[in-house]
Amino acid sequence: MTSFYFALIITSLMIGGIVPSINAESIPEWIKNTAGWWATDAISESEFVNAMEFLVNVGIISIQSTNNDPLKLLNDLSFLEKTFLPDKKSTHFINSHGFRNIEFSEEKESGVFRIFMIGGSTTYGSGVDDKNTIPYLLQEKIRAQGTEEIQII
Structure with a gap:
């Protein structure tokens, strides 16, 4: 289930244009195709997630994360x-x-x-x-x- 949410986030970033520094022209066609195949069930969820993990691992896609300490937030x-x-x-x-x-x-x-x-x-x-x-x-x-x-x- 977590892989589904991961895939959904990645797809949203790629297709929806949520990240302002990325526009439709800068996303390679093969990434758009892969996301499209997954969206139409042409490829399985695990194949899509594996492809996205590969892109993250080789540095083509970078995911920024913030590590918030919940206790720090409560003590501020x-x-x-x-x-x-x-x-x-x-x-x-x-x-x-x-x-x-x-x-x-x-x-x-x-x-x-x-x-x-x-x-x-x-x-x-x-x-x-x-x-x-x-x-x-x-x-x-x-x-x-x-x-x-x-x-x-």
Whole structure:
């Protein structure tokens, strides 16, 4: 199946004139004929692919490829105006776990209750400093009632 797609791409490049530097006059007739034979089933797919591979191997046809590292594409944040990185203090503190909160151990101490608050911009506290976020204010309200052993994250 991959050879079919390879053949289709090569045929498109040769017949369709996708590559601007190649015009109809610069493609040899025998290549046009071979592509035509394949398109009309006069030659098999494997014969056509073998012919195209030969042309690539001897340098008559060159195929440019770009090797994109998918992780590199995902890690490129240059388009963002602002980024929040762990351990960078500003009016917002993002801990090493990616939460807008003080650092905390992954291992919870016995007797401590944890509540993870998940939500959108209002839960995050968009536009306010750390001490005015919903999780922080809720934790302070609960602690004011005498419950010290709670962490709202």
